[in-house]
Amino acid sequence: MERPSAIEAHGLAKSYGDVRVLRGIDLAIAPGTVFALLGPNGAGKTTTVRILATLLAADAGEARIAGRDIVAERSAVRRTISLTGQYAALDQELTGAENLRMMARLAGLSRAAARTRADELLARFRLTDAGHRRVGTYSGGMRRRLDLAASLVGEPAVVFLDEPTTGLDPRSRQEVWELVAGLADSGVTVLLTTQYLEEADRLADRIALMDGGLIVAEGTAAELKRRVADERLDLTLAGPEAYGTAERLLGDLVVRRDPDGLRLGVSTSGRADHVRELLDAVDPERRLVTRFAVHGTTLDDVFMALTGSPHHDVREEPAHV
Template identity: 55%
Template sequence: MQGSQSGGWTASGGIDHTGTRPSVVADGLVKRFGDFTAVDGVSFEVAPGTVLGLLGPNGAGKTTTVNMLATLLIPDAGSARIAGHDVVHDRAQVRRSIMLTGQFAALDESLTGQENLVLFGRLMGLDKKAARLRAAELLEAFNLTEAAGRRVGKFSGGMRRRIDIACGLVVRPEVVFLDEPTTGLDPRSRQDVWNIVTNLRDLGITTLLTTQYLEEADLLSDNIVVIDKGRVIAEGTADELKERVSGTFCEVIPSYPDDIEKITELLADLVPRDQIRSASGGTALTVPAVRGTATLVEIVRRLDDAEIELSDVGLRRPSLDDVFLKLTAPADTEAPTPTGVASEREGAR
């Protein structure tokens, strides 16, 4: 994942991770807007130097949660600590410990990339010489040296996102909040941001990432918290969440869809019949791999004996998309069957 866009960045200073204190602690956070409760008792912790992915549908309360942690909103109930500082009583200390990047770059478009970085450095208390040195270091680290003298208003979307994040790192934070940082970016620019997140982890900087891209959370997050309707509904690693949905399964795609019913009959004694599900619009079947690869081998043997031709058969795991859809589905809606080949292969890139 590490690439040239931000490779080689060696920020000055270090963070002491010798203790066991979490970098972020949210404990029963509540935020109301009139009669509407946007965040309803959200609790989680983020270990130092790790990436937490905060997932949820639009309006779930992700950005409101981040804004409380970043001291932009005061909680109506509950508490939170960032780098050991209370977000209500120690707001100044919290702000000195964090960097917050939203969906849109907070830059002066009339200034050049270098001028923006120097300005941020001066605002953060660096003298002129130190601010210029730091600006040069960040421009090189984020592969923006050639564009240093260009006005930010002329930057591409990916370059704007990189310079925005660089500005927030003029003085090294302990915690970085990235609120949907790749929204609206092209695939190459998204990859640039992913490289940056990976480098932040390598440098021991804690990152809280909200994203609408499940693949992004799968690739980058050490731990994931799923929020829906203002509440935490699941938490764990991507692997743990995938296992929670349905575990490993076998996907069987016959060359002739008319063989689906015959295949179902042949496999009915491997698992309960109601656990053999139709998938891909009725052109495939998914079967729980109750014995792992042994289940797959038995399926192939039986279908080969029955001379049933297959387009594909394999051992799959549910994608994070499957997890998300199942966890956030209305109570009266049947959860979708695993999406199988395409989504899992995409998420494994």
């Protein structure tokens, strides 16, 4: 028997003044998975998370978290979830252990239970040796790990992560990715918003691409890539006039545009005969294209091909939770 969704939403709508930020969002996220929301600024990602986390009321629609209605059972939902914003919400003057014990006490644990829970989380997030140090002395990666640890004090079934690796160096980002993957392995459902497409590619079991307050595509990373193209043929053009001519001739086959670099990315099967056919079609006299290369399709290609709606105003939606 199929398990019920950990997060389920139908027809979520929200407007700020005359701007419709959400235009009817439907979601069904399986338990113990990582689900990523991608989209340009103003697409509606943060508003969606704020509604699901009971911080904002929708104008229309309904949603359930772990089977509980986010409006009628708001308090129960809040006991089931954890929300970690873009920036670490920690007391810089307290030690790592003190921060976790404080959060545990606020969650209703006894002093002894709070100490035990803090020690467990410090060990799980590889912070035991730093637990006695003030958080103000932590690196960015350590703070983010502690912030994630704090979000698990109450053992939530669902964790919302709003751009969890913003500002981190590559090594720290890799550490956070491992921790997020570990959350899902332990049965926690993770709803992730991110601007790093590689992050979604690495972590997410499923991805929803938002634009203009709508979900314009959903699926696994592989499914979304196949929707745009099997492969991408990158063309470098001889000049602005050649770029314009090639762009016009290729039309809907173009999945990536870089006018400053005089480069166009074109959908292709990757087969040699198809690549030759494209080159002959766009540059039969061998004067427009100076070089070409074939690459596998990336989520960047998906993002560029499927977003760009003019129906949203990036000024109207908060930048982060």
